[in-house]
Amino acid sequence: MKTTKIKFDFVSSATLDEKPRNVRINFILNRVKDGTILVTDGVLKPEEEIDLIKETMRRVDDGFPGIEVASLKKPTKGMQNVLEKMVDSKERVQNLIAGLTGQSFEKTSMRTGLTLIGPARFIKKVKKNPNSFSVLTEV
């Protein structure tokens, strides 16, 4: 019987947080395009998720039809929401200053949660529920 190996990379959100936005998306897509399923203890912000989709579309070819993504964001309320918005505002100001001073560094922190990103040629279905998701692979 022929066996196919699938590699999982579990990457800490701290590692991804260190990287500027465009580098982080490249980091993720380079691995996924090579056939790796990447799991991290963080969630991309919506703006970054849409950038990930856009960049994925640029890389689609015969051997790489795209990605499957599943994420669970830790629900926040009250003070946590306020803190998240404060961090967002701080990052926007930092990125604005970086842009004005000619630096390309764009930093966005990931939210607390769980994300799985994998190649669509292996991941056939993602079933999402509000508090969990299951992933069906086929190799």
Next chain:
Amino acid sequence: MAIRNLNFFDWFLALFGMKKTVRLGIYGSVNTGKTTLANRISKDWTGQEVGKVSPIPHETRFVQKKEKIHIKHKGKNLTINLLDMPGLATKIDYRQFLKYGMSKKAARQRAKEATDGVIEAIKWLNNVDTVLAVMDATQDPLTQVNVTLLGNLEARRIPVIIVANKIDKKRAKPDAIRDAFPQYPVVEVSALKGKNIEHLYEAIAKHSKGG
């Protein structure tokens, strides 16, 4: 609810009764009935269709526009520029088109145009005033595309109305959409049959920026 933002310009225009044209983007996953809905809206008010509908995924691969559609609902007038977007997707495999009898070359070309269409639709997010997020009521609404789309609209403060489409089908479960996204206004329609479409016009008139 994600309906907010009356900025100063909108407020100024509203104050003097000047109508702003609303750029209404129709977004959603592939084959949710976006073009059928665009055709329904356009035909109702102009008598003309916007684009071709097909069971083959990614029929709409370029942004289709219908400008200056005048909608009147309960004494409220609204002028919209309708923007029918290519379906959003995280994957596009040319092989899926082969089963519809396409040649390999045509399938590859369609896939290439479809990926470009997704990129174009995403870029247009910066140029729409209000969005109809179309979901197929017979399918699971909790997809990453829907979650990402709604998250982006909220981050950009773009008013959104979720359209639970295909309610004419027996398997339709529009309540699943309401349960999945309780913070958004949801209008149940059948774009194909025209069912409940007046409720959608009411929602557009109510929630559109600058109307």
